[in-house]
Amino acid sequence: MAKHLALVGLPGSGKSTIGRQVARQGGWVFVDADHAIEERLGCSIKDYFAQHGEAAFREIEAQVLRTLLQAPQPTVIATGGGAVLKPENRVALREGCTVFYLHAAPEDIARRLRGDTVRPLLQGVDALQRLQALQKVRGPLYREVAHYVLDTQRNNPTQVARKICMQVDLAGLSGLGSI
Ligand SMILES: Nc1ncnc2c1ncn2[C@@H]1O[C@H](COP(=O)(O)OP(=O)(O)OP(=O)(O)O)[C@@H](O)[C@H]1O
Numbered sequence: 001m002a003k004h005l006a007l008v009g010l011p012g013s014g015k016s017t018i019g020r021q022v023a024r025q026g027g028w029v030f031v032d033a034d035h036a037i038e039e040r041l042g043c044s045i046k047d048y049f050a051q052h053g054e055a056a057f058r059e060i061e062a063q064v065l066r067t068l069l070q071a072p073q074p075t076v077i078a079t080g081g082g083a084v085l086k087p088e089n090r091v092a093l094r095e096g097c098t099v100f101y102l103h104a105a106p107e108d109i110a111r112r113l114r115g116d117t118v119r120p121l122l123q124g125v126d127a128l129q130r131l132q133a134l135q136k137v138r139g140p141l142y143r144e145v146a147h148y149v150l151d152t153q154r155n156n157p158t159q160v161a162r163k164i165c166m167q168v169d170l171a172g173l174s175g176l177g178s179i
């Protein structure tokens with residue numbers, strides 16, 4: 001039975017915001033994979049992207065994910081938006097976690113992220129077009145890895161977090177305890 005809970009979805013789908021709330025509600029440890037990666041890098045993801053490129057970043061991301069999945073305590077993991085790109089990450093996530101895909105249309109996310117300056121893949125481009133392109137490639141991968149798909153468009157982060165907790169409770173997911 002899965003031990004951890006992972007949230008996957010496009011940049012801005014709410015993984016960090018909702019993951020933190022789920023962990024608080026359930027009394028679990030919360031880890032934002034992007035923060036764990038930045039600790040490991042010693043610099044921001046944005047700077048690392050600029051200096052070393054995406055391929056180098058993906059290698060570090062895979063290593064950090066592996067480390068997080070080995071944690072002895074049940075953890076809510078907000079994954080990076082592109083963590084599902086590597087097939088081995090998808091296998092590791094699916095096996096080591098109960099995975100929730102936070103779905104939202106690119107149009108909605110573009111509205112949420114208006115004025116964003118930290119997401120490297122959305123800088124200096126038309127954010128909506130980029131999100132649509134990401135959705136085309138990643139949508140099937142998020143669905144492939146997910147045990148559950150949640151629509152985040154008609155629900156605010158607190159409501160989505162509550163739905164996740166209810167699902168965890170209903171399914172009696174061992175390792176995560178009950179809420
Ligand atoms: N269901 C929602 N409804 C409205 N706004 C939301 C919802 N979920 C998240 N947001 C808002 O969208 C923004 C992005 O959320 P967040 O940073 O949690 O996304 P993320 O998936 O962690 O992104 P990234 O992959 O880039 O780390 C935040 O301002 C957050 O408050």
Ligand SMILES: O=C(O)C1=C[C@@H](O)[C@@H](O)[C@H](O)C1
Pocket residue numbers: 010011034045079080081082083119120121
């Ligand atoms: O969508 C992506 O590819 C990314 C999303 C962020 O969470 C970070 O992991 C990084 O900026 C890459």
Ligand SMILES: [Mg+2]
Pocket residue numbers: 015016017032034078
């Ligand atoms: Mg995040």
